Amino acid sequence: MSNKITSITRRNIWDGILITGIDPFGRLEEPDFLGRIWDLSGLPSTDNRFRDAYRDIWQHRINNYDWDESWLLSDSRINLLNCDDSIFLQFLCETIHPVIRNDSTEISKLIQHYNDNLFPDGYKIIEKARISDKPIFAGVKREFTEEHLIKKNQEIKKRLSADYVMQQITLMESSIETSPHISIGISKELIETCCKTIFEERKKEYDKNWDLPRLMKETTKLLKLTPNDIPNEVKAASSIRQILGSLSSVVQGIGEIRNEYGSGHGKDGKFVGLQPRHAKLAVGAASTLAIYLLETHEIKD
Template identity: 45%
Template sequence: MEFLGRLYDLESLPSTDSRFQDAAGDIWQHRVNNDDWPEDWIFDDSRFRLMSAPPDEFLRFLCEVLHPVVRPDRNETLKLLQHFNDQLRPHGWHLIEEEKIAGRPRYVGQAIRNHHHRSVSRARTVADALDAAWMQKEIERVENAIDADPALALGTAKELLESCCKTILTKRGVSFGKSDDLPKLTKALTKELKLVPEGIPDAAKGAENIRLILRNLSALTQYMAELRGLYGTGHGRDGKHKGLEPRHARLAVASAVAFIDCQRRSKSRPLGGVKVGHLTPHAGNVGRA
């Protein structure tokens, strides 16, 4: 009753029970006084037309289910959010955080923008090529978190980089320490794959530009690790901490994908000593992230 009262004027809606004047009366009778309606009755009730309503009305209903006042249990809210988004995403919608109320997120429905899905698709291609099931799980976590939990997306993007480095190093028989951090793993991988080539002649057109692009791509993992330390999951925060926005998470994820895509291509064909023209596709991937 209280929940529906947040969304509808129950006293203005008709009753389906002749003993009562309005929806407030018959809902009280059949859900409180004499609980003889099924749990999912509202989805078939023509007064609320949830199954035929415009998307914004249905999404508003789902968002209210997750409202901090309605659902104070944080873990339950997150589980429902993931379930709702799993069902909504194939239809082009998802629920994202709009604001916080007393430190708890309030959600709003939004049409999915396709720009970050290209990055996720490329990441899946890399994971398939490397036969890395764990990377697939991290990619799925990133996709679900970009809008709903940017800090989680950032933290997982960093883990995705680590998984990529460890997977390729393992496949190539290169040993590394269990405690090696992301910069160390990256250094070992770029050395193994000769990602920063020394064989480009200085006279070649754009040689220095190519070196800079590839060196900065390698340095990206260091920046990602530092950013994750500042804003990602895995560290406690004070009460005044302000996190990243989804747009920052998209940039971080796209950058991470550019790196692992380049590494995957380099694994198949090491870059050291090849011609400048053969490097262009890899440099171009950075711009399309």
């Protein structure tokens, strides 16, 4: 089967890693990292002084450091540009494995970078399990129905450029399939962040004790989005009022789902969580609402 992840995508991912300054091999030396994926002791050496690839790589990347950083893209033994998609995805997931790296900021940046580049080729990196409460990631095919969610969240990232928000959106996307409760919890936090950002950018005060429905209500007032703000002469005024009046119901629903099933509260041993489709509903609703609020804020600013 031919690869879906193109050499262009692979090179862009590798170049992006180098640009960030994040060491892809983390805690390990390069040959030890690569040995988690390839059997280096069974691969030949290109240097006749050494009997296998492990010693060869160690000599030229650790001891002498006379190979450039991109040697593994075209080396016939590793061939990161053309190896099977599954191997390439495994390589990416190893760079964010807890054995390799424990810096959550670096992990979030790498996941975001990987998924932004893998998106056109139909793949994504998601959390599949946890070990010692640390996430283990896997590369999977992206569902067609997820495309609109990702595009929405990319729009939000453009408008809310804070590193924290971008990390949260990345986590929200990557947790839908394996940890729906996390995505649900973050979807509520996303709306809260958008509302508070609007208040702050308009230099207006808000009460930190407001719950989500109250915060949303005050935000719509600030943006003049309440049903009473729609004049009668506007076409379809009644329909617009009905939609605007439903915003509070959407927010309240997301808040209640989060309280019952999200990541914000402890659960007993008999707790049964929601399915990924429910997380997609919450994330989709939160993303749509966030974009609407931010676009209105920009237009009326």
